[in-house]
Amino acid sequence: MINVFEVNETNKMIQQENLDVRTITMGISLLDCADSDLNKLNENIYNKITTCAKDLVKTGQEIEKEFGIPIVNKRISITPIAMVGASACHTPEDYVTIAKTLDRAAKTVGVNFLGGYSAVVSKGMTKSDELLIRSIPQALAQTEFICSSVNVGSTKTGINMDAVKLMGEIVKETAEVTADRDSLGCAKLVVLCNAPDDNPFMAGAFHGVSEADCIINVGVSGPGVVKYALESVRDANFEVLCETIKKTAFKITRVGQLVAQEASKRLGVPFGIIDLSLAPTPAIGDSVADILQEIGLERAGAPGTTAALALLNDQVKKGGVMASSYVGGLSGAFIPVSEDQGMIDSVLAGALTIEKLEAMTCVCSVGLDMIAIPGDTKATTISGIIADEAAIGMVNQKTTAVRVIPVVGKTVGDTVEFGGLLGYAPIMPVNNFDCSRIVNRAGRIPAPIHSFKN
Amino acid sequence: MKKVVITVVGKDTVGIIARVCTYLADAGVNILDISQTIVSGYFNMMMIVDMSASKRSFDEMQAELDKAGEDIGVSIKCQREEIFDMMHRI
Numbered sequence: 001m002i003n004v005f006e007v008n009e010t011n012k013m014i015q016q017e018n019l020d021v022r023t024i025t026m027g028i029s030l031l032d033c034a035d036s037d038l039n040k041l042n043e044n045i046y047n048k049i050t051t052c053a054k055d056l057v058k059t060g061q062e063i064e065k066e067f068g069i070p071i072v073n074k075r076i077s078i079t080p081i082a083m084v085g086a087s088a089c090h091t092p093e094d095y096v097t098i099a100k101t102l103d104r105a106a107k108t109v110g111v112n113f114l115g116g117y118s119a120v121v122s123k124g125m126t127k128s129d130e131l132l133i134r135s136i137p138q139a140l141a142q143t144e145f146i147c148s149s150v151n152v153g154s155t156k157t158g159i160n161m162d163a164v165k166l167m168g169e170i171v172k173e174t175a176e177v178t179a180d181r182d183s184l185g186c187a188k189l190v191v192l193c194n195a196p197d198d199n200p201f202m203a204g205a206f207h208g209v210s211e212a213d214c215i216i217n218v219g220v221s222g223p224g225v226v227k228y229a230l231e232s233v234r235d236a237n238f239e240v241l242c243e244t245i246k247k248t249a250f251k252i253t254r255v256g257q258l259v260a261q262e263a264s265k266r267l268g269v270p271f272g273i274i275d276l277s278l279a280p281t282p283a284i285g286d287s288v289a290d291i292l293q294e295i296g297l298e299r300a301g302a303p304g305t306t307a308a309l310a311l312l313n314d315q316v317k318k319g320g321v322m323a324s325s326y327v328g329g330l331s332g333a334f335i336p337v338s339e340d341q342g343m344i345d346s347v348l349a350g351a352l353t354i355e356k357l358e359a360m361t362c363v364c365s366v367g368l369d370m371i372a373i374p375g376d377t378k379a380t381t382i383s384g385i386i387a388d389e390a391a392i393g394m395v396n397q398k399t400t401a402v403r404v405i406p407v408v409g410k411t412v413g414d415t416v417e418f419g420g421l422l423g424y425a426p427i428m429p430v431n432n433f434d435c436s437r438i439v440n441r442a443g444r445i446p447a448p449i450h451s452f453k454n
Numbered sequence: 455m456k457k458v459v460i461t462v463v464g465k466d467t468v469g470i471i472a473r474v475c476t477y478l479a480d481a482g483v484n485i486l487d488i489s490q491t492i493v494s495g496y497f498n499m500m501m502i503v504d505m506s507a508s509k510r511s512f513d514e515m516q517a518e519l520d521k522a523g524e525d526i527g528v529s530i531k532c533q534r535e536e537i538f539d540m541m542h543r544i
Contacts, residue, residue, distance in 0.1 A: 002535065004489045004500040006542040007459055011531070066512060068533035254540040 014069060018224035018286040019252065021259045022279050023073040024060050025115075025200035027207035027215045027272060028052045030079040038088040042101040045084070049076065049105040049114075052214050052269075057110040059266045063259055071259065072281075072421075076106065077205035077217075078116035086128035092135035099139035099146050106145035113188075115147040115205030120195070123157040123444065133166055137173040140185035147188045147203035151195040153390040155397045159193065159445040164390065167191045168383030168439065172406060175375065179408035182416045186405040187338075187370065191386050193393035193400045198273050199329040204366075204401055215272035216264045217329060220256030221279040222248075224286045226316075230294040241295065242315045249276065249319030257324045275329030276320035277365060278312075280340035282423035288312075288333050289342025300343060301352030309333060310363035330399055332365025338418060338425035339370055347426050354385075354428055362392055367401035372416045372425040375408040377432070382406065384435035387445075395448050456505040457486070457535035458512070460519065464528025466497040473526055474501070477519065482509045497528065502535065 013019035033044035053076055060074040078084075081098055089095045099117055106114040117139055119129040136148050150167055153159035171186055178185035190203045197208020200217035207215075229248040233240050256274045264271035280288045289300035295308040313332045321327050335357065337343045346352040354371065361367045367389045373382075386402045393400030407416045410427050417424040462474060471490070478485060483503050490499040505512065516532045523530035 001487055001502060002459065002538045002542065004491070004498070006538055007461060007500050008498075010538055010541055011461060065516065066534045067537040068531055069537060251541045255537060258536055258540040 011068070013222070013225045013251075017222075017228045018281070018283060019222045019255070020070040020072050021218060021256055022221035022277075023075050023200050023219040024056070024071055024259065024263050025075045025077050025205055025217045025219065026053050026056050026269065027077045027198065027211055027217055029207055029211060029213045030084045031209070034084055034087060036087045038094055038097060041085065041088040042097060045098065046101050046105050049078070049102070050108050053109040053111065055267060059263055062266070063262050067258070069255055069259065073112055075111050075200070075202065075205065076109070076114045077200065077207045078102070078114065079209065080116060080118040080120055080206050082119035082126070082129045082132040083209070085132065086126070089128060089131055092131050092138065095132050095135035096138050096142060099135070099143050103143035103145050112145065113147050113202045114145050115149065115202050116207060117146050117148040118150060118206045120151045121160050121163045122151050122154040122193075123160060125160065125163055130166075133163070133170055136170050136189060137177045137185065140174055140188055141177040147205065149190045149192055149195065149204045149206060151192045152386065153193040153394050153445075155194060155394050155451045156447055158447040159387065159390045159394055161387065161439070161444050162442060164387050165383050165439050167386055168379040168381070171382050171404065172379045175406045175408050182418065183375070183405050183407045184418060187403070187418055187422050190401050190403040193390035194398060196329055196399060200275050201277060201279065201330060203403060211272070212270060214269050216260060216267065216269050217272040217275065218256050218260040218263070219275040219277055219279065219329065220252050221277065222252040223278045223280050223288050223291055225252055226278065227285065227287070227291045227294050230291065234294070238311075242311065245312060245315035246319030249316045250323045253320040253323035271326070273326045273328030274320075274324040276316060276324075276327055276331040277329070278316055278333040280334060280336065281421055282339055282341055284341055287340045287342035288335055289340055289346055293342065299349055299351035300346040301356045305356065306359050306363055309335070309360050313364050330365040334366055334369065335360055335364055336370035337428070338372065338423040339421060340423070344423070344425060347428060354430060358388060358392070361389060361400055362396060366399060367393070369401065369403050370405070370422065370425065371403070372405045372407050372410075372427045373430045374411040374427055375406050376411070377406045377430050378436070380434070380436040380439045381430060381432065383439040385430070387439070391445070394445075458503050458505050459533050459535050459538060460501040460503060461531045462497065462499040462523070462528050464497055464523070466492055466495060467526060470497055470526060470528060471499065473522060474519070474530070477522060478503060481515060482507050483515070
C-alpha cells in the first residue's frame with residue numbers, strides 16, 4: 001500500500017514545485033462540416049464543436065478536484081481550416097467569418113484556446129490555403145481565443161519558400177493590426193516545419209487528417225519538479241544526473257497518463273497521445289532555464305547550454321516513454337522566452353541571443369518561441385529567420401517553429417507585456433543584414449537526400 | 455473498493471484524529487490504514503480509506519472535511535488513491 005512518504009512526495013511536487021497537467025486538448029475533426037454554403041458551414045462547425053466539447057471543461061475540473069492535480073488548460077484543436085473552408089470561402093474575409101464562429105464556439109464551451117486556424121503548405125499552396133493565410137492577420141485581430149499555425153516545410157517535402165516569404169509578410173501585418181495590444185496577434189501565430197498532427201500545445205495545435213473523429217491528447221509539464229530533483233544531486237556525475245531526470249520525467253508522465261485515461265473514459269472519447277513536454281510558465285520555479293542553470297551554467301545561453309539542453313531533452317523522453325502507452329506531439333523541452341522567467345533573466349543579463357536560441361532549437365522539441373523583436377524588423381528578415389528554422393527541422397527530421405513578435409513601436413531596450421501564461425519579454429536584437437534576395441527567389445527548397453528512404 | 459487518501463497537515467492540537475475519525479465513522483467510510491508523525495510541532499497524518507459504503511459523495515466529503523479542517527486549524531486534503539499508485543508503482 002502507498003506510504004506517507006510517497007503521498008508527501010507527490011503533494012510536495014504539486015504544492016511547492018508547480019507540478020501540473022498543462023493541457024487536456026480535445027482534437028475534433030471538422031472534415032464532415034464542409035459545405036459550399038458559407039453560412040451552413042459556419043453553423044455546422046459551431047454545432048460540431050459545441051456538441052463534442054460540451055463536457056470538456058467540466059470533466060477537466062472534476063478530475064482536478066478528485067485527484068488534487070491542477071489541469072491548467074482545457075483546449076480544442078481542429079482540422080486545419082484551409083481544408084474545411086476550401087469550397088465555401090472565396091475571399092480572406094470569408095475565412096474571417098469562420099474564425100469568428102470558432103471564437104464563439106470556444107467561448108460557449110469555456111476553453112481558453114482553440115487551435116487549427118491553419119494551413120499545411122509544406123510543398124505547395126492551394127488557392128484556399130493562400131486565402132486562409134492572407135486572412136490570418138484579421139482573424140487574429142478580431143478574435144480572442146483562436147490560434148493559428150502554418151506548416152511551411154517537412155523532411156519529406158522540402159521547404160515551400162513561397163510560403164516562407166508570405167509568412168514573413170503575414171507576421172508583420174498581424175503585428176500591425178494588433179499594434180494597440182502590443183502586437184499580441186503574433187503570440188498566437190506560429191510557423192512550423194514537420195508539424196505533428198497530434199500536438200496538444202498552442203499555438204501550433206491542429207487536428208491532422210490522419211486522426212480519428214474526436215480524441216483526447218494530454219500535455220504534461222513540470223520543469224519545477226525536475227529542477228528541485230536536480231538540486232538534491234548537485235555536482236554528481238552525468239550518470240546520476242541523467243537517472244534523476246529520467247525518474248522524475250517518469251513520475252510526471254504517469255500523472256498525465258492517469259488524467260488522459262480518466263478524461264477519455266468520462267468523455268467517451270478515445271485517448272490519443274501524451275505529449276511529454278517540459279513546458280515552462282512565467283511563475284517563479286517553473287522554468288526550463290533554471291534546470292539548465294542547475295545542470296551547471298551561470299546563465300542559460302552560456303557555452304555548454306546546447307549540450308545541457310540536448311541531455312535534458314533526451315532524458316525527459318527516455319523517462320517519459322515508459323510511463324505512457326502512446327507518446328506523441330512535440331515531446332521535449334520547450335524554450336519560449338517570454339513564458340520562462342529564467343530565459344527572460346538570461347536575455348536581460350546579456351547571456352542569451354537569438355543566435356544561441358537557434359542553436360538550442362537543434363536539440364529541443366520546438367523552435368524560436370515567444371521572442372519579441374524590434375517592430376521595424378523587415379518582413380524579409382522574418383522570412384529569413386523562418387527559413388533557417390525550417391532548414392534545421394527539415395534536415396534533422398524534427399519539428400521546428402518560429403513564433404516571433406515584431407512589436408510595433410518598440411525596439412531593443414523596451415519590454416513588452418502579454419499577460420497570463422504568455423508572460424512578458426524584453427525586445428531582442430535581430431541581425432539586420434539583408435536577406436531579401438534569397439527570400440525573393442520563387443519556388444521551394446528540395447527535400448534532403450536522407451528523406452529518400454523507400 | 456474506492457480508495458481515497460486523506461492527508462492532514464497543520465499545527466498539532468488535541469483531538470485532530472478524533473475529529474476526522476468521528477466524521478468518517480458517521481459517514482460510513484472505512485479506514486484501512488493510518489500513519490501519523492509530528493515534525494517540529496507540525497502534525498502530519500495520512501489515511502487510506504474505503505468509500506464503497508459511504509453515505510457521502512466524494513465532493514461532499516471533500517467539502518465537509520475541508521470545513522472541519524478550518525475549524526481545528528489544519529489543512530485536510532482528499533485525493534483518489536490512483537494518482538499515488540500511478541506515480542509510485544509500476
